[in-house]
Every structure is written in structure tokens, then in C-alpha cells.
Amino acid sequence: MYKPKKHILNVKTPHHGGMKEEEIKKYGYTPSEIIDFSASLNPYGPPQIVMDEIKRTKKQDIHYYPDSNSQHLRKKIAEKNNLNPQNIIVTAGMSELIDLIAQTYVKDKTPVIIPEHTYGEYEPSSKLNGAVIKKASMPNHQLDVNKINRQVEKNSVVFICNPNNPTGDLLSPKDIKKILEKTKETNSLLVIDEAYHDFIENPQTHKEIIKEKNDVIVMRTYTKAYNIPGIRIGYGLSNKTHIKYLLKSKIPWNVGDIPQRVIKTLLTKEADLFMDKTRKKLKENKKHLKNDIESLGLETTTSKANFLTIKVKNARETREKLLKHGLIVRDCSSFGMPQHIRIAVRRKNENKKLVKALKKTI
Incomplete structure (x- = not known):
């Protein structure tokens, strides 16, 4: 068989967040029923334009x-x-x-x-x-x-x-x-x-x-x-x-x-206005989400982005437990941080569901 260049043999496919249909089905959900905290996307987008x-x-x-x-x-x-x-x-x-x-x-x-x-x-x-x-x-x-x-x-x-x-x-x-x-x-x-x-x-x-x-x-x-x-x-x-x-x-x-x-x-200018409003909303949402998570006794990293990284006992197990609640978070094991999960800052009602589920899982 014709072989690829030698460098490809040492390459591992990186893991990414996002929904995986087979996994979601296993827990009895459809994609529309899942709240995805694993991909750090703007929850207020896309804009109508x-x-x-x-x-x-x-x-x-x-x-x-x-x-x-x-x-x-x-x-x-x-x-x-x-x-x-x-x-x-x-x-x-x-x-x-x-x-x-x-x-x-x-x-x-x-x-x-x-x-x-x-x-x-x-x-x-x-x-x-x-x-x-x-x-x-x-x-x-x-x-x-x-x-x-x-x-x-x-x-x-x-x-x-x-x-x-x-x-x-x-x-x-x-x-x-x-x-x-x-x-x-x-x-x-x-x-x-x-x-x-x-x-x-x-x-x-x-x-x-x-x-x-x-x-x-x-x-x-x-x-x-x-x-x-x-x-x-x-x-x-x-x-x-x-x-x-x-x-x-x-x-x-x-x-x-x-x-x-x-x-x-x-x-x-319309897109600029959309992002100005988004930043204000997410800043407020993030402040409340961070406070709620830390009130559970969990540590978060200092994040300037639209996501938080939380220290848990076992990232893989925590992710699986949260999936049972219809919530996907990012297991940070692939980043070399097996005791951390990453969560996107989403709309207030969605963030509250995550905090409630976290309280049950920890």
C-alpha cells in the first residue's frame, strides 16, 4: 500500500466541543432539546441581518x-x-x-x-x-x-x-x-x-x-x-x-x-450595535454565573472571554452526569486539564439550569 508522509503517523486528531448526535440519542434527547455549553458561541446570534x-x-x-x-x-x-x-x-x-x-x-x-x-x-x-x-x-x-x-x-x-x-x-x-x-x-x-x-x-x-x-x-x-x-x-x-x-x-x-x-x-454599524448589546448582556450574565458557581464551592479560572473554566473532581464524569440533564459542557482533558470543564456563558435562564444541575452533580 502507498504510504503517507511519515509525519502523519504521529498526529492525533484533536477533540472539539459541540453536539455529537449518537451521544445525545443515547441519553434520549434530540439536538433541539440540548443546551450546548461546550461551544463558546454567542447565544444571541446570529443577527437578523x-x-x-x-x-x-x-x-x-x-x-x-x-x-x-x-x-x-x-x-x-x-x-x-x-x-x-x-x-x-x-x-x-x-x-x-x-x-x-x-x-x-x-x-x-x-x-x-x-x-x-x-x-x-x-x-x-x-x-x-x-x-x-x-x-x-x-x-x-x-x-x-x-x-x-x-x-x-x-x-x-x-x-x-x-x-x-x-x-x-x-x-x-x-x-x-x-x-x-x-x-x-x-x-x-x-x-x-x-x-x-x-x-x-x-x-x-x-x-x-x-x-x-x-x-x-x-x-x-x-x-x-x-x-x-x-x-x-x-x-x-x-x-x-x-x-x-x-x-x-x-x-x-x-x-x-x-x-x-x-x-x-x-x-x-448594525452589526457593531448587535455586538455592543451582546457584550453588555454577556458581561452581566457571566458575573452572575461565576458568582453562582463559586457559591457551590467550585473554583473558576480568571477568564476575560465568553466562557468559564471550572475545577471539578473528574471532568469526564461531570460531563456525563450533566448530559443526563440535557446539558453539554466541554471536558478539558484534551487540553491537559482532566479536572476542569469549560462552559460558555449563555442566556440567564440557561445558565440557571446549568447551576442547578451542577449543584446536583457535585
């Missing part, structure tokens, strides 16, 4: 090939971020962008630095391209700049999730600058994953670091903020040289015309 745009789809919208490099959408995203279109790449979700970065920059034996407890896709994508993975320890389950910098050697690729998934802690602009100084010193590439960027109050714009002399790529997505995982759009911000390299690696027509049109509706 997304649905209206989808309904406007005509035959000609699917009769022709889409704009292969998403030129019009790149221009709109660039305007929103006060950058040039040449500073933007649009991809089929952030997963494609992670793969593109690994394909473009990870060579055989490239050191790839990843925090000890973080998003699971950086490692397999890097390993497929021959990387040597180096984990930066996280004392008290918090990102530590000094621990990260200590692992960086010449010609490394450094992945940082900010705010970090699953712990939710957020590095400051000063922290990012410190890592960037280290990557400059070692001729390395810094990749910042900002999947939860839209849930932060006063987030960084990064215009000051998206410069030709800086080897940094910022990754973002519309999936979480607008609750549109089925649309599959992510984008990257970087200097013109890195975007040019990534575009060379990208497959043609990676993003369809309908997703491109849908995302344009999210670059409007």
Missing part, C-alpha cells in the same frame, strides 16, 4: 465561481481594521488559516512553541509539516510570558491564543510586545489567535505591530461572535509580505460567494 442576506441568495450567486482571493471582502475588513487590503487574507474558517501558516512556515524540525493548555489545532497542523513541538508551562493555568520566551529558539514559530482557550486569560499589549521582542531576536514568527477578540472590551487593534519589519500574524474569526459556525470565515492580519506568501499557499476559491456576502453584513 445574516439571515436576511442568506434569504436574498439568487441563482446567479451560486452559478459562477466566487472571487478566488475575496478581494472585495478583504477591502471591507481592511477598512474596519484601518489597514490595507494587502494586509488581509480571508480563509474558510480559522482552521484553514492555521493549516496555511503551518504549510507555509513550518519546515522539518522547525521548533513550534505552544502553551501547555491551549487550543488543539496548532499541534497537529504543525506536526504534519515536520515540527518539533515545545510546550510552554502554564503555572496556575495562566499564560506566562517568561515561560513562553524561554522555549523560543532560532527560527521558531510561536502560537499564542489570546484570550487563551480554555482558560480565558488575556495577555496585555505589554506582554505581546515582550514576546514579539523575543521572536525578533531569534528570527521567529509570532502567531496570535484572537478567536474571542470580539468579546473583549477595548481589544487591541494591532495596527502598531502589523508592520513590514515584524514577523507576526494575527488570526480572527466571525464564528464565535455571531454564532455562524456553518458559514466558515476566518481572516488573518499581517504585513504585505506574509500575506503574499499565505496567498500562494491558499487553494483557489476557498471561500464561497454566499459566505463572502454574509460577512460583509457584519462589517456594518
Whole structure:
């Protein structure tokens, strides 16, 4: 039998949250009866403007090939971020962008630095391209700049999730600058994953670091903020040289015309207003949820994102017990945290159901 390249033999498929139909059936539920706390999506989305745009789809919208490099959408995203279109790449979700970065920059034996407890896709994508993975320890389950910098050697690729998934802690602009100084010193590439960027109050714009002399790529997505995982759009911000390299690696027509049109509706004042209202609601919901959980004697990590990570005795068992109540939470064992579960902040009535179920299970 014809064999794959050797790197694939050492790759494990990462685990993700979300509903699994067979598992739900086992407990006697249908997907509509389940409350999903395992995927950190905006419970108030998608906004109506997304649905209206989808309904406007005509035959000609699917009769022709889409704009292969998403030129019009790149221009709109660039305007929103006060950058040039040449500073933007649009991809089929952030997963494609992670793969593109690994394909473009990870060579055989490239050191790839990843925090000890973080998003699971950086490692397999890097390993497929021959990387040597180096984990930066996280004392008290918090990102530590000094621990990260200590692992960086010449010609490394450094992945940082900010705010970090699953712990939710957020590095400051000063922290990012410190890592960037280290990557400059070692001729390395810094990749910042900002999947939860839209849930932060006063987030960084990064215009000051998206410069030709800086080897940094910022990754973002519309999936979480607008609750549109089925649309599959992510984008990257970087200097013109890195975007040019990534575009060379990208497959043609990676993003369809309908997703491109849908995302344009999210670059409007109406979408901004939707997110402003969402942030206020989720901030209030999170405060009450955190207090209610801690009143049960459970510890939570310090999270700046739209989710909380809770310490329990056994994450797998707790998840199974909560499933019996029609609630799915994220078992953090795959993050290297077998005593923690991650829960998305949802609507108030849903959060109360979770707290009530947690009280029974502990």
C-alpha cells in the first residue's frame, strides 16, 4: 500500500466541543432539546441581518465561481481594521488559516512553541509539516510570558491564543510586545489567535505591530461572535509580505460567494450595535454565573472571554452526569486539564439550569 508522509503517523486528531448526535440519542434527547455549553458561541446570534442576506441568495450567486482571493471582502475588513487590503487574507474558517501558516512556515524540525493548555489545532497542523513541538508551562493555568520566551529558539514559530482557550486569560499589549521582542531576536514568527477578540472590551487593534519589519500574524474569526459556525470565515492580519506568501499557499476559491456576502453584513454599524448589546448582556450574565458557581464551592479560572473554566473532581464524569440533564459542557482533558470543564456563558435562564444541575452533580 502507498504510504503517507511519515509525519502523519504521529498526529492525533484533536477533540472539539459541540453536539455529537449518537451521544445525545443515547441519553434520549434530540439536538433541539440540548443546551450546548461546550461551544463558546454567542447565544444571541446570529443577527437578523445574516439571515436576511442568506434569504436574498439568487441563482446567479451560486452559478459562477466566487472571487478566488475575496478581494472585495478583504477591502471591507481592511477598512474596519484601518489597514490595507494587502494586509488581509480571508480563509474558510480559522482552521484553514492555521493549516496555511503551518504549510507555509513550518519546515522539518522547525521548533513550534505552544502553551501547555491551549487550543488543539496548532499541534497537529504543525506536526504534519515536520515540527518539533515545545510546550510552554502554564503555572496556575495562566499564560506566562517568561515561560513562553524561554522555549523560543532560532527560527521558531510561536502560537499564542489570546484570550487563551480554555482558560480565558488575556495577555496585555505589554506582554505581546515582550514576546514579539523575543521572536525578533531569534528570527521567529509570532502567531496570535484572537478567536474571542470580539468579546473583549477595548481589544487591541494591532495596527502598531502589523508592520513590514515584524514577523507576526494575527488570526480572527466571525464564528464565535455571531454564532455562524456553518458559514466558515476566518481572516488573518499581517504585513504585505506574509500575506503574499499565505496567498500562494491558499487553494483557489476557498471561500464561497454566499459566505463572502454574509460577512460583509457584519462589517456594518448594525452589526457593531448587535455586538455592543451582546457584550453588555454577556458581561452581566457571566458575573452572575461565576458568582453562582463559586457559591457551590467550585473554583473558576480568571477568564476575560465568553466562557468559564471550572475545577471539578473528574471532568469526564461531570460531563456525563450533566448530559443526563440535557446539558453539554466541554471536558478539558484534551487540553491537559482532566479536572476542569469549560462552559460558555449563555442566556440567564440557561445558565440557571446549568447551576442547578451542577449543584446536583457535585
